[in-house]
Structures are given as structure tokens and as C-alpha cells.
Amino acid sequence: MADNITKKSQDVSSWYNDVVLAAKLAEHGPARGTIIIRPYGYAIWEGIQRYLDTKIKSFGVDNAYFPLFIPNSLLQKEKSHVEGFSPELAVVTHGGGEELAEPLVVRPTSETIMYDAYSRWISSYRDLPLKINQWNNVVRWEKRPYLFLRGTEFLWQEGHTAHATHDDAIDMAKKALDAYVDTYQNQLALFGYAGRKSESERFAGAAVTYTYEALMPDGKIVQSCTSHDLGQNFAKAFNIKFQDQNSENQYVWQTSWGLSTRSIGALILAHGDDNGLVLPPAVAPYQVVIVPIHGKDGDHEKIGQLTQRAFEVLETSGLRVKVDSTENSPGWKFNEADLQGIPLRIEIGMTEIESETVKIVIRWPETRDVHNFKISELALEVEKLLDTMQKDLLQAHKDWTLANTREVGTYDEFKEIMGTVRGFIKAYWCEDAGCEAKIKEETKATVRVLTFDEEVETEGKCVGCGNKASHRWLFGQSY
Amino acid sequence: MADNITKKSQDVSSWYNDVVLAAKLAEHGPARGTIIIRPYGYAIWEGIQRYLDTKIKSFGVDNAYFPLFIPNSLLQKEKSHVEGFSPELAVVTHGGGEELAEPLVVRPTSETIMYDAYSRWISSYRDLPLKINQWNNVVRWEKRPYLFLRGTEFLWQEGHTAHATHDDAIDMAKKALDAYVDTYQNQLALFGYAGRKSESERFAGAAVTYTYEALMPDGKIVQSCTSHDLGQNFAKAFNIKFQDQNSENQYVWQTSWGLSTRSIGALILAHGDDNGLVLPPAVAPYQVVIVPIHGKDGDHEKIGQLTQRAFEVLETSGLRVKVDSTENSPGWKFNEADLQGIPLRIEIGMTEIESETVKIVIRWPETRDVHNFKISELALEVEKLLDTMQKDLLQAHKDWTLANTREVGTYDEFKEIMGTVRGFIKAYWCEDAGCEAKIKEETKATVRVLTFDEEVETEGKCVGCGNKASHRWLFGQSY
Numbered sequence: 001m002a003d004n005i006t007k008k009s010q011d012v013s014s015w016y017n018d019v020v021l022a023a024k025l026a027e028h029g030p031a032r033g034t035i036i037i038r039p040y041g042y043a044i045w046e047g048i049q050r051y052l053d054t055k056i057k058s059f060g061v062d063n064a065y066f067p068l069f070i071p072n073s074l075l076q077k078e079k080s081h082v083e084g085f086s087p088e089l090a091v092v093t094h095g096g097g098e099e100l101a102e103p104l105v106v107r108p109t110s111e112t113i114m115y116d117a118y119s120r121w122i123s124s125y126r127d128l129p130l131k132i133n134q135w136n137n138v139v140r141w142e143k144r145p146y147l148f149l150r151g152t153e154f155l156w157q158e159g160h161t162a163h164a165t166h167d168d169a170i171d172m173a174k175k176a177l178d179a180y181v182d183t184y185q186n187q188l189a190l191f192g193y194a195g196r197k198s199e200s201e202r203f204a205g206a207a208v209t210y211t212y213e214a215l216m217p218d219g220k221i222v223q224s225c226t227s228h229d230l231g232q233n234f235a236k237a238f239n240i241k242f243q244d245q246n247s248e249n250q251y252v253w254q255t256s257w258g259l260s261t262r263s264i265g266a267l268i269l270a271h272g273d274d275n276g277l278v279l280p281p282a283v284a285p286y287q288v289v290i291v292p293i294h295g296k297d298g299d300h301e302k303i304g305q306l307t308q309r310a311f312e313v314l315e316t317s318g319l320r321v322k323v324d325s326t327e328n329s330p331g332w333k334f335n336e337a338d339l340q341g342i343p344l345r346i347e348i349g350m351t352e353i354e355s356e357t358v359k360i361v362i363r364w365p366e367t368r369d370v371h372n373f374k375i376s377e378l379a380l381e382v383e384k385l386l387d388t389m390q391k392d393l394l395q396a397h398k399d400w401t402l403a404n405t406r407e408v409g410t411y412d413e414f415k416e417i418m419g420t421v422r423g424f425i426k427a428y429w430c431e432d433a434g435c436e437a438k439i440k441e442e443t444k445a446t447v448r449v450l451t452f453d454e455e456v457e458t459e460g461k462c463v464g465c466g467n468k469a470s471h472r473w474l475f476g477q478s479y
Numbered sequence: 480m481a482d483n484i485t486k487k488s489q490d491v492s493s494w495y496n497d498v499v500l501a502a503k504l505a506e507h508g509p510a511r512g513t514i515i516i517r518p519y520g521y522a523i524w525e526g527i528q529r530y531l532d533t534k535i536k537s538f539g540v541d542n543a544y545f546p547l548f549i550p551n552s553l554l555q556k557e558k559s560h561v562e563g564f565s566p567e568l569a570v571v572t573h574g575g576g577e578e579l580a581e582p583l584v585v586r587p588t589s590e591t592i593m594y595d596a597y598s599r600w601i602s603s604y605r606d607l608p609l610k611i612n613q614w615n616n617v618v619r620w621e622k623r624p625y626l627f628l629r630g631t632e633f634l635w636q637e638g639h640t641a642h643a644t645h646d647d648a649i650d651m652a653k654k655a656l657d658a659y660v661d662t663y664q665n666q667l668a669l670f671g672y673a674g675r676k677s678e679s680e681r682f683a684g685a686a687v688t689y690t691y692e693a694l695m696p697d698g699k700i701v702q703s704c705t706s707h708d709l710g711q712n713f714a715k716a717f718n719i720k721f722q723d724q725n726s727e728n729q730y731v732w733q734t735s736w737g738l739s740t741r742s743i744g745a746l747i748l749a750h751g752d753d754n755g756l757v758l759p760p761a762v763a764p765y766q767v768v769i770v771p772i773h774g775k776d777g778d779h780e781k782i783g784q785l786t787q788r789a790f791e792v793l794e795t796s797g798l799r800v801k802v803d804s805t806e807n808s809p810g811w812k813f814n815e816a817d818l819q820g821i822p823l824r825i826e827i828g829m830t831e832i833e834s835e836t837v838k839i840v841i842r843w844p845e846t847r848d849v850h851n852f853k854i855s856e857l858a859l860e861v862e863k864l865l866d867t868m869q870k871d872l873l874q875a876h877k878d879w880t881l882a883n884t885r886e887v888g889t890y891d892e893f894k895e896i897m898g899t900v901r902g903f904i905k906a907y908w909c910e911d912a913g914c915e916a917k918i919k920e921e922t923k924a925t926v927r928v929l930t931f932d933e934e935v936e937t938e939g940k941c942v943g944c945g946n947k948a949s950h951r952w953l954f955g956q957s958y
Contacts, residue, residue, distance in 0.1 A: 030546075031583050041543075064516055064520075068618065069508075090571050104510050126806070141576075142575075
């Protein structure tokens with residue numbers, strides 16, 4: 001066990017902070033709430049980018065870049081949008097040594113600056129759909145910063161599309177959500193509940209917000225991404241019209257959707273253990289680390305040769321592999337590999353030279369020897385082990401989430417659970433904002449999501465106020 | 480010829496602006512000096528990123544991300560650095576609805592915020608070399624904005640390394656420059672002169688600045704990238720020390736180097752013509768456009784089938800190809816393809832169906848038919864044509880640059896050339912800053928670069944003041 005990190009079982013929050021720092025994923029930047037994403041953390045983000053960028057482009061969405069600075073007047077155009085974001089803005093008042101005539105807002109999101117351009121670019125049905133994505137940085141002032149999970153500046157992608165019909169827009173918003181669910185499940189190995197948000201939890205300016213909510217080990221919930229059906233709210237505020245095939249002018253229907261570096265925070269929280277990170281093979285910067293063990297009487301040359309051969313076999317198979325040839329002791333290297341959550345470790349010492357095999361040690365569910373394999377079988381065996389670990393990690397998170405999703409009928413039960421183990425609670429809710437606010441005040445739980453399979457109307461009594469309710473929502477305490 | 484763009488031969492600057500807008504590469508953002516990089520322009524940047532990122536990683540440099548906001552106090556630490564950047568800063572004074580106790584500078588470059596972290600991360604020779612790169616956005620207030628070439632915000636990569644010895648640092652700075660020269664020559668097809676800057680043109684805080692200077696059609700010169708040997712200037716300002724193998728404390732030696740979206744501006748300026756863009760195949764978002772020509776009596780099905788077959792043949796070969804199946808006329812599509820600078824156009828109509836061939840039209844040096852090819856030969860022929868165009872474009876720019884590089888002996892000659900055709904002037908210079916300033920005031924020309932092959936000392940008289948000089952420098956008017 002790593003002795004410089006708090007035990008996860010004792011204090012998840014301290015463990016998280018310790019492991020992020022010790023594994024050199026990130027640290028706090030000098031300006032409050034900012035984050036330095038170190039190479040090991042950034043490599044995870046590059047993995048997420050590669051996967052998601054390909055998916056986004058497969059929808060016919062093109063990447064582009066819009067400015068960081070938004071004139072204040074533009075941001076004011078959509079009323080509920082500016083109300084939502086005003087408390088979080090960073091404002092540039094001086095540039096080039098002079099005070100600016102109009103302050104510039106550092107983008108908290110790019111709807112306003114992009115849709116100002118969309119209103120110039122769209123005039124005919126032939127210009128639709130218009131589908132653009134950006135990979136960039138955004139700034140939202142954060143009073144309670146938490147590495148990766150809440151920050152004044154974070155990295156993300158934001159997709160923004162305009163369509164001729166509402167159906168097309170809804171389809172796009174749901175496709176984007178599907179891409180996120182796929183990324184979370186098949187890359188980050190994180191189970192969650194997909195569905196739509198309540199009115200009060202919607203994005204500022206959206207008609208409907210879709211989300212994927214994932215449970216963390218402390219019983220709290222991360223909103224892992226969002227996809228918005230914007231209706232015609234922004235189209236009307238920014239006058240984005242097109243002439244349809246009957247030469248009639250119509251407002252476009254829009255969507256926006258984003259996934260951020262917060263995903264890395266959820267990944268770390270969900271999978272790690274007392275020894276450090278556990279990274280799913282699909283996004284692990286290194287899937288395998290090879291540790292040559294020379295010992296006192298080791299034949300350096302032979303060990304070096306076998307190490308090199310194992311490295312080449314794995315790299316040629318397209319695996320991400322590194323050799324730890326630093327001056328540190330084997331024990332130190334093992335701990336370091338565990339801390340960094342590298343899925344597999346290969347040890348090569350004199351025993352291996354004699355048996356002409358290599359020893360594989362697996363990181364999860366606990367660090368343990370798997371087997372010795374011949375070099376000729378190595379790539380295939382490693383791929384199998386990685387594949388199994390990837391699937392099992394998701395299954396474990398799913399099983400645990402389901403076990404911590406409780407259906408309750410009474411408010412007393414609700415309060416009891418939220419005051420102890422937390423997790424997800426499934427309950428009828430009347431969809432009244434006042435009732436929602438009361439529940440939040442008394443239990444710290446908010447309405448997280450109405451899953452797609454609960455969209456059909458049924459009949460029940462609201463867990464909060466006892467009034468008539470027609471859907472069972474998921475509640476929980478959010479990050 | 481495109482009738483919505485100024486002729487390049489008449490006015491390079493108006494042509495440039497027209498073509499950037501008409502080809503939908505970019506447009507001005509709402510805040511002065513900012514730029515909206517549209518999908519077609521951004522796809523060029525993605526091409527440059529793909530190529531350069533692989534090269535950078537091959538040097539053992541890792542990507543990371545540092546914050547956008549730099550506390551003013553950090554920026555003040557290196558004296559000449561802050562002096563150089565002060566007039567260009569954008570400053571955040573308000574955040575989260577409150578006035579900040581300490582203003583935050585929006586990064587103009589990241590030396591100060593990165594080296595503050597380096598001072599914590601480096602303590603032993605084992606921590607060296609430390610090599611980190613960022614792909615990000617930076618802000619430098621610009622009073623005379625020009626799309627891509629000069630902007631308040633631009634995208635770039637900035638590499639920052641720390642080494643145990645000065646030799647290692649110099650080696651790294653030169654390797655980075657080599658990667659840039661490679662990218663410019665083999666991707667953007669731009670010839671230039673590589674070498675070092677004069678003292679007055681050095682990066683604020685650098686010991687030596689290396690550069691690659693490229694000549695543009697109006698006789699002015701673009702500084703296309705820079706790579707800096709920072710010596711120990713920042714190491715001393717930020718107290719970045721390491722314990723060497725003899726347990727002695729030493730300051731590290733550092734480098735920084737960057738290439739920005741300005742490269743796209745140089746690319747456009749250098750290669751286009753009266754019909755629009757000319758894009759080198761290596762970075763063209765589309766290398767081939769296929770235009771089906773149905774005509775009045777065309778067999779739509781057969782034309783569609785041959786179009787699809789040609790598309791598949793080319794795409795399978797790894798080429799970037801699109802079909803223009805919009806409702807526009809063939810003539811309109813041809814003009815559009817020329818405007819967008821797509822290297823090759825393939826036409827498929829009834830003539831092609833009958834002859835079982837496809838017609839290839841090449842964009843450069845002028846738009847003209849090349850030949851009809853059988854589908855079975857298509858991929859190979861297209862690859863050959865693209866390859867030849869890529870090489871010829873570089874050769875043409877090189878020939879033209881060499882023809883516009885003039886060696887002069889007298890100041891009268893110097894003034895005459897700078898007042899008319901401009902271009903590069905090669906001349907002895909005494910390396911005195913006063914003399915340099917006088918030449919600049921009288922001719923608008925600055926000292927651009929001392930090429931590596933002119934580093935050997937010779938003897939001559941300064942073109943500006945007649946004093947003794949030992950090197951022949953290249954002069955020119957800069958963008």
C-alpha cells in the first residue's frame with residue numbers, strides 16, 4: 001500500500017486529492033480554482049479526445065474555433081442564459097495597456113458567440129444542418145474548487161448544431177448523448193443513468209437537457225456530461241432564420257452538448273483503491289509496464305534482451321507499453337506502477353530467463369500474479385487480460401451502482417438513506433419546483449435524472465409532498 | 480476567375496482578405512482582433528497539428544495543460560520578459576461578480592506559469608530533461624489585426640524544456656526548429672531561411688532566438704515560428720535548480736519554441752492565385768473533389784455508380800476525397816473547387832461513362848485537364864499527381880525566394896530595393912542596435928535572420944554605417 005496517500009476506505013475525498021497529486025495527474029494552479037494538468041493526466045484526456053473526436057466527426061460534425069472573448073452585449077441577448085451564467089463570469093476590463101470601452105467576458109460556454117455567427121451563415125434550408133464542434137477551454141468562476149471535478153477553468157468539447165426541424169434537433173441531441181454514454185461505458189468503464197433533467201436543473205437557455213449521471217464511492221453523484229435540445233430559444237434571441245423549401249422564413253432548431261475534463265475526475269474517483277489509481281485499459285496512457293529485475297547475480301545482457309523483445313512484441317501489436325529502466329528498486333517500481341494504475345505489469349528476472357517466460361501481474365481487482373507466459377503467447381494473452389479487465393471494471397461499477405439505487409415510498413425512508421449511505425434514490429416526484437427545493441434543503445439531494453425507461457406515465461404519490469405524481473425520478477447528492 | 484475576389488496581381492492584401500472570407504477559412508470575431516476559424520480553416524490546422532504533434536512526441540516531449548490565467552506577480556519575475564509583453568496584455572480584474580485582489584493576466588505565452596511549476600518539479604539530475612508541450616490559445620493585444628497573421632488571440636503549440644547542460648538545451652532548440660522547417664517545407668510547401676535572430680529581435684527573456692523566415696508575394700516577410708535557447712535567465716528568475724551527480728546545486732538550462740495558426744496565413748498568402756486558394760496536398764482538407772456531371776441526357780444511375788466507385792477507390796487508398804453532390808451547376812462547382820484550392824478535381828459525365836475513364840483536372844500551376852484515366856489506374860495516378868504538386872509547389876516558392884534575395888554592397892542600393900520590390904536583402908551588418916534602428920526607420924526593413932551557413936566570421940563593411948562587420952545578415956520588411 002502506498003504510504004503517502006490516505007486510505008480510500010477511510011476518507012474518499014482526502015484519498016482523491018492525495019492520489020491525484022501523488023500519481024502526478026494534476027495540481028492546483030497559482031490562480032484560485034485553476035488546474036495544472038500534468039502529462040500523465042493530459043494523456044488520459046488525449047485518449048478521450050481521440051475516441052470522442054472520431055465519433056463526433058462520424059455525425060458529420062466539423063471542428064472549428066471561436067474566440068475566447070465575448071463582448072458583454074452579445075452575452076446579454078438570451079435572457080435565461082445570461083441569468084444562469086452571470087455569477088460565474090471572469091471579465092477582462094483592460095487590454096493593450098488601456099481600459100476597454102466594453103468589457104469582454106471570458107467564454108463560460110460559446111452559445112452566444114457562435115450563434116451570432118450562425119445568424120450570418122444560415123439563410124436557406126440548403127445551409128442546414130450546420131454542425132460544428134470545438135475543443136477548447138472555458139472559464140466559470142468556482143468558489144469550491146476540486147481538482148478535475150470543479151474548476152474555474154476546464155477543457156471540454158462543445159458541439160453546436162442548427163436544424164430545419166425540431167425532430168432533427170432532438171435526434172442530434174440524443175445521438176450526442178449516445179456518444180457520451182458509449183465513451184463512458186466502453187472507455188472509462190463507468191456505468192450511469194441516462195435521461196433528462198428536471199426544469200430547475202436544465203442548462204440556462206435549453207428546452208430539454210439530457211444527462212448521464214454516475215455514482216461515486218462516497219455515495220455522491222457526478223453529472224458526467226450534458227446534451228441540450230435548445231428548441232428555438234437562441235434562434236429567436238439571435239435571429240437565426242432560414243428560408244424553407246416553400247420560401248417561407250423559419251427559425252432554426254438547435255442543440256448544444258459537451259463533455260469535459262471532469263470525466264477524468266469521475267474516472268479516478270470510481271475506480272481507484274488504497275494503492276492508487278486503477279485505469280481502464282482503453283484510456284490508460286500505458287497499458288503495460290515492463291520491469292527488468294537484475295538482482296545481484298542477474299545476467300544484465302540476457303535480461304535486457306528479453307525485456308527488449310517483450311517490449312517490441314507488445315508495441316508491434318499496437319499496445320501502449322513502457323519499460324521502467326530507472327535506477328529505483330523493483331519494489332519501488334511495483335508501488336509506482338500500482339499508484340499509476342497501469343493495468344498490467346510484466347517482470348523479467350533470472351527466473352524468467354531460465355524458464356523462457358515472462359511473469360504478468362494484474363493490477364485489479366487486487367494486485368496479483370496471473371501466470372507466466374511464453375513470449376510467443378504474450379501479445380495475445382495481454383490483449384485478453386486487458387479486454388477482460390475493461391469489461392469487468394464496467395460490470396463492477398454497474399453492479400455496485402444498481403446495489404446502491406434504492407426505490408423508496410416514504411419521505412422518512414428517503415431522509416434516512418440520504419443521511420447515511422446516500423446513493424441513488426428512485427421515487428415518485430410531483431415535478432413542482434417548490435417541492436424540489438424543500439427536498440434539497442432538507443436532504444441535500446436534488447433531482448438528478450428521469451431515465452428514458454421511466455418516461456411512460458404511471459401513477460403515484462410524490463415522495464416529498466404526497467401530491468399526485470406520474471414519473472419516478474432518480475434523486476441524489478451531486479458533486 | 481472568381482469575381483468576388485480582388486486579383487492577387489493587383490493588390491495582395493485585398494486579395495488575401497477576400498479569399499480568406501470567400502473560401503470560408505475564417506472571419507473576424509466580434510471583439511477587436513479576434514478570429515473565428517471556420518471548419519475549412521480549422522481542418523488545415525488539424526493537419527498541421529497531426530504532423531507536428533507526432534514529431535514533437537518523437538523527441539520524448541509530453542503534452543500537458545497549464546492555466547490560462549497568470550497572477551500578475553508571477554509574470555513580473557523575469558524582467559526583460561515582462562517588459563516585452565506588458566504592452567500586449569489582457570487583464571481580468573473581475574471574477575465571480577467581485578473585483579479580484581490581484582489582477583490575472585490572460586497568458587500571452589506560458590514561460591512564467593510553467594517555470595513556477597518546474598521549480599517545484601525539478602530537484603535532481605534524475606528529473607532532467609523535463610520536456611513538456613501545450614496546444615492552447617494565447618492572447619496578445621493587437622492594434623493592427625490581420626486574419627491569421629496578426630491577432631489578439633491565436634492558437635499555437637508551445638514547447639518548454641529544462642536540461643542539465645547548455646549543450647543539451649541548444650540541441651533541443653535546434654531540433655524543434657528542424658521540426659518546424661520540416662513541417663513548413665514538406666507540409667506547407669514553404670521555403671524559408673533558418674538561422675538566428677539579432678539581439679533586438681530576440682524573444683523577451685531568451686539568450687538566442689532561432690527562426691524560419693519566409694518571403695511573401697508582396698515582398699514582405701513572415702517570421703513563421705521561433706525556437707529559443709533561454710540560457711539560465713528564467714532558471715535564475717524562478718529558482719529552478721537541480722542537484723547534479725556530484726551533489727552540487729546547479730541552475731537548469733531551458734528552451735521554449737512555438738508554431739502558431741499564423742502558419743495558415745503564410746500558406747494562403749504564398750500559394751494562392753486570382754482564382755483563390757492553392758493548398759499543398761499534404762495539408763489540403765480535401766485532396767480531391769469529384770463532380771458528377773449529369774447534363775440533360777445523362778444516365779443518372781450510371782454516373783452515380785461511377786462516381787461512387789471513384790470515391791471508394793480513392794478513399795480506400797487513404798486519400799482525402801469528397802463528392803460535390805449539391806444542387807449547383809457544374810460551372811459553379813468548378814469555381815468553388817478552385818476557390819477552395821482543392822488540388823485535384825475529377826469530372827464524371829456521359830463521356831466518361833462511354834470511355835470508361837474519369838477526367839482529372841489539376842488546380843496548379845493553372846487549372847487544366849491532365850488526362851483521362853481508367854478507374855483501375857486512378858489511385859496510383861492521383862497519388863503521383865499529388866506528390867508531384869507537393870514537390871513543385873515547394874520548388875516554385877524556393878526558386879522565387881532565391882530570385883528575390885539580393886546581395887547588396889551599398890546603402891543606396893539597399894534603399895532602392897526596399898523602396899520598390901522589397902524581398903530579402905543580404906548584406907554585412909555591424910550588429911549595432913543603433914545602426915539597426917536607423918536602417919529600420921529609413922527603409923522599414925529589419926534584420927530578419929543570420930542563416931546557419933553565414934555563421935562563420937568573414938570581413939566586410941556594414942551596409943548601414945560602413946563600420947567593420949563580420950557576418951552577412953538577411954534584411955526585409957516584416958509582417
